[in-house]
Amino acid sequence: MIGLEQIKELASSSPSKIVMLIIDGIGGLPDRETGKTELETAQTPNLDRLAEQGVCGLIDPVSPGITPGSAPGHFALFGYDPFRFSIGRGVLEALGIGFDVKDGDVAARGNFCTVDNTGLISDRRAGRISSEKCAELCELLSFVRLDDVQLWVLPVREHRFLAVFRGEELHPEVTDSDPQRIGSAPNVIGATSPEGRKMARLANQFIYGAREILSRHYPANMVLLRGFSQLPSLPKFSEIFKLNPAAIAAYPMYKGLAKLVGMKIIETGSSPGEEFVTLAHRYDEHDFFYIHIKQTDSAGEDGDFYRKVKAIEDVDNALPSLLGLKPDVIIVTGDHSTPALLEGHSWHPVPFLLYSQRCRRDKVGEFSESACVSGGLGRFPAVDIMPLAMANALKLSKFGA
């Protein structure tokens, strides 16, 4: 596999523009009655015409059979090997709620849980307390006093929360307190390297304080922490690809992932139409745009086949305003499949479409899972998308002589 170092040597800047449209969770599975997936059920004349003029294929975001989380899915789309680059659970939760993690902060994923009167965990999720209750308890926990560090305790959803520690010399090399099973006591957090000792001490101090406060809040009478992590150090997208990249995304997680690789985040409304208007307004300022559409994935996660169909049709309806800008290269794909049938992310390869004046057109005349099987690009790893986009934009020079 080609590495970022090699791509960096081959890449050069030029006026051509690349638009990468990510329709989150676009891949699906057929409805049992019609035999058609969400994408195949949707009326998508604009995507179909683009597929006809472009070249299609299927991508594996991570590896065949592997269901990607949003982070590895996006790393691959952005050209970063998802096995080489990763992001800790704590930082991921922070991105998901839009907390502005700074270099040096340590973030941890928290669960409210239930312990019995001998201190053993009887429910790792505290009976899935409501998000409102979670917010209330997080506010109380924010008052835990820690030596020399700032603390944030922020609600995520139901029993889930985020804890962020900010101070001098904090390192995330510590163990989890969450034993990941009931019937055990929460673990005392330990350092896995000498640098982690301060963080371990503070985390245990936080847990001690939290237990005091929560003792009157059964079933949420204890906390479990895991995934202590800091912002990963990623090579900048702009330095690798010599692009001036912007992200048009409405949801915190995707803004956060784009920011991690150094993209400029452009605020936008969340509907496809609003996102494409944002694109048009800012089109002159950048040569690479990542546009993230969330509604398809949400509908898939909810198992709502026809809401996902409608969300795809919304993208298609709005598409002409994007096409009217005449980007040199247009990519349409997803970061993973989210079949409504499975109510969650899945391992199925994702339909992929590339349009440029220099692509080698194939015979695919509609954008769908079954048509993309016969696409001219075949099936390939998502991490190869960026080199392919760069090549079609004539921004990559020859490898070797």
Next chain:
Amino acid sequence: MIGLEQIKELASSSPSKIVMLIIDGIGGLPDRETGKTELETAQTPNLDRLAEQGVCGLIDPVSPGITPGSAPGHFALFGYDPFRFSIGRGVLEALGIGFDVKDGDVAARGNFCTVDNTGLISDRRAGRISSEKCAELCELLSFVRLDDVQLWVLPVREHRFLAVFRGEELHPEVTDSDPQRIGSAPNVIGATSPEGRKMARLANQFIYGAREILSRHYPANMVLLRGFSQLPSLPKFSEIFKLNPAAIAAYPMYKGLAKLVGMKIIETGSSPGEEFVTLAHRYDEHDFFYIHIKQTDSAGEDGDFYRKVKAIEDVDNALPSLLGLKPDVIIVTGDHSTPALLEGHSWHPVPFLLYSQRCRRDKVGEFSESACVSGGLGRFPAVDIMPLAMANALKLSKFGA
């Protein structure tokens, strides 16, 4: 990916014969009016019949989106990972003009350039002097006296030349003198390791002498050197694959690349017909033949769509004499695509055809980019071609028990 060490353990010698026909730059892009590529436009009844009897696919010489130079393209065809094995610019230039580089020689790529009267570079290519002028100046530079080493200064084309240093204890660990920009003075060459000191001193001595001689030859009044390199150390093709390989190629670059992996070079005329006659004459002497056809690539590089069509038809017309030898395995593909539309190498996957008695035939009935999309081999990396050829020749034993 399987490595050469593993292939070596599985490979064994047998009487079966493999012919690898490389039609340089065969992949193309459709003509805007007809919608057909060069290969799709050409009348190729013999290749089509072979495709019908064989199995097809598309190869990525290096990696999706990456445009290969001839060296990495050929390394992959010969089964050598083009990321693991590479060749320096100086040695590549030497291969290209057929200079017989010996182990221990250091070769550098040179440019004639223009410096102003303060010594700053004003034109890195000396106004692209003619190849004749280049030859004349190279002859003058051959008289630069260097301590204890032999020197060759040989014209390549226009402002480009080759410098080869032969002597005791020469190592290529030195920096370039070419700063790759105008407005700077040429760099003094430095050693990047203690072993490189002698070479750095000699290179600077050469540049000093060259400047003296060239002072009366404005605009070519200075030289720039880069890509100091020695012959790479490559495992021998014969030892890995247990084959007795021969190369039938008319152009120095391809003879040079084949020689690097230890193939026997057979002299030949350059037309497909002449090359296939050469093959017939020497068919009993080897069990692996690499045959290189250049005309397709040259026509593509010149942007001459119909000359490339004609060059492909010439191969097809001559093909029966090759087929008449009844090789056990026939491979037909290219080292990269060279679409006339792009006037150069490109990143597009390359049509691939394998014929053997034991291949699993597919439904492809013609040899073309669009037909190969549906080929039984799908899209795969070129470095896998050799194992596939060996398997079809029944020269590879089972991996693991």
